[in-house]
Amino acid sequence: MVSVRVPATIANWGPAFDALGVAVTVYNTVQAQASPSPSVYVGGYGAETLPADSTNLVYRAAAAAAQRAGRRANFSVRCHNTIPPGRGLGSSAAAIVGGAVAANEVLGRPLGRDDLLDLVWRLEGHPDNVAPALLGGAVLTVVTDGGLRWTRIVPSWDVALVVAVPEFAVATERARAVLPTHVPFADAVANVSRSAWLVAAMLTGRPELLATAMEDRLHQPYRRSLVPGMQEAFIAAHRAGAYAAALCGSGPSVLAVTPAAKVDEVGHTMVDAFQTAGHQAAYLQVSVDERGATVENQ
Numbered sequence: 342m343v344s345v346r347v348p349a350t351i352a353n354w355g356p357a358f359d360a361l362g363v364a365v366t367v368y369n370t371v372q373a374q375a376s377p378s379p380s381v382y383v384g385g386y387g388a389e390t391l392p393a394d395s396t397n398l399v400y401r402a403a404a405a406a407a408q409r410a411g412r413r414a415n416f417s418v419r420c421h422n423t424i425p426p427g428r429g430l431g432s433s434a435a436a437i438v439g440g441a442v443a444a445n446e447v448l449g450r451p452l453g454r455d456d457l458l459d460l461v462w463r464l465e466g467h468p469d470n471v472a473p474a475l476l477g478g479a480v481l482t483v484v485t486d487g488g489l490r491w492t493r494i495v496p497s498w499d500v501a502l503v504v505a506v507p508e509f510a511v512a513t514e515r516a517r518a519v520l521p522t523h524v525p526f527a528d529a530v531a532n533v534s535r536s537a538w539l540v541a542a543m544l545t546g547r548p549e550l551l552a553t554a555m556e557d558r559l560h561q562p563y564r565r566s567l568v569p570g571m572q573e574a575f576i577a578a579h580r581a582g583a584y585a586a587a588l589c590g591s592g593p594s595v596l597a598v599t600p601a602a603k604v605d606e607v608g609h610t611m612v613d614a615f616q617t618a619g620h621q622a623a624y625l626q627v628s629v630d631e632r633g634a635t636v637e638n639q
Contacts, residue, residue, distance in 0.1 A: 342374040342419075343372065343443050343636065344372045345371045347370075348364040348366065348634075349364070349365050349367040349431050349474075350362045351431070351502075351589045351596055352431065352590040353587065353589075354587055354596070355557040355561070356531075356558075357532075357539055358557070358559050358560050359482075360469060360482060360483070361482075361540075362431070362468075362479070362482075363473055363480075364477045364479075364480075364632075365430075365630055366627045366629075367424050367627060369385075369432070369435045370420070371439035371442075372419040372443070373416050373444060373446075373447050375414060375417075376417035377415060380418065381394055381399070383422065385423055386422040386426055387420075387426055391420075397418070397420075398433060398440070399439055401464075403441065403443060403444035404416075405441065406441040406444040406448070406452060406457070409460050410448055410451035412448055414444070416443075416447065420439070425506060425510075429588060429589035429590035429592045429594045430589055430590070430594060431590065433465065433513070437461050437465055438461050438474040438634050441464075442636070445457060458472060458491070459488065459489060462482075462489055467484075468484065469482055472489075472491055476491075476633045477631045477632045478495045478629065478630075478633070479629070480493050481493075494543060495629065496543040498542070498546040498547070498548050499548075500584065500598050500599065501599050502598060503578075503583070503596070503597045503599055503604055503611070503624055503625070504589060504594050504595070504596050504597075504627055505595045506594045506625065507568075507570065507594065507615045511568065511592050516564055516592060520560055520563050524559055528559060531556070531558050532557060532558055532559050535555070535557070538550055539551070539554040539555060548598060549584065551584040555586070555598070557587065564588065568593040569615075569618040569619060570614050570618030570620060570622075573615075573617065574586065575595065576614075577611055578610065581609075581610040582600060582603040583603065584598045585598050595611055597611060608626070609624070612624050
């Protein structure tokens with residue numbers, strides 16, 4: 342049986358909407374083998390709610406990989422999920438990447454990296470989570486008429502990453518539905534400049550740039566109503582010593598980039614902000630995962 346470990350991912354980082362994602366050290370595991378008929382088991386998050394049949398997203402991705410490879414196959418799939426769903430940490434991306442990579446391994450690797458990446462981003466509908474889930478590190482993506490272009494970097498800064506995870510979920514579809522179809526020109530310019538500043542901060546190891554670099558005008562203001570406590574968590578993180586804070590993807594989790602010595606203080610203050618808004622939360626410290634989807638054994 343093939344076993345694949347897939348990291349969680351944090352997209353956007355404030356201004357880089359649908360353009361940047363970073364793999365982090367929380368993982369789902371997908372085990373798969375060829376089977377006479379489809380079989381799915383789900384453990385961990387989603388054990389009671391996710392489908393345990395061929396409609397499961399992991400299985401659908403595995404079937405899509407087989408189809409892309411021109412092979413007819415059924416799989417027995419076992420999923421163990423530690424990435425909480427609906428929290429902005431790329432759980433659907435991990436499911437898609439895990440299913441596709443596991444199936445590709447079972448079939449003898451007929452698909453190369455670029456084929457897999459093209460498959461998974463089309464299944465997801467946007468590349469900013471699936472690309473780092475597959476490749477690891479921080480991945481910048483651009484969708485062009487000719488397909489997906491990407492480049493991978495590993496941030497060189499000496500910082501800690503703290504994620505406050507509230508008890509409630511926000512569906513990606515709902516978070517996208519609240520976004521406007523047009524934005525003021527000045528807001529677009531602000532995000533372009535800050536996205537460039539964000540990449541500069543990652544490459545040069547200058548976290549002091551992040552207070553400006555992680556500001557956003559394109560999506561977070563419109564999603565505030567879906568994430569009670571969001572703005573308060575941002576403010577609390579700054580006051581506790583974080584360099585900057587932003588929604589994880591479409592939320593509701595909040596990422597703070599902070600000096601290592603401030604991890605617990607920043608985490609507790611963000612949790613308190615969510616609790617003041619009426620929602621329980623917990624925080625965890627993560628690091629950048631540099632490996633992406635990894636085959637652990639066969």
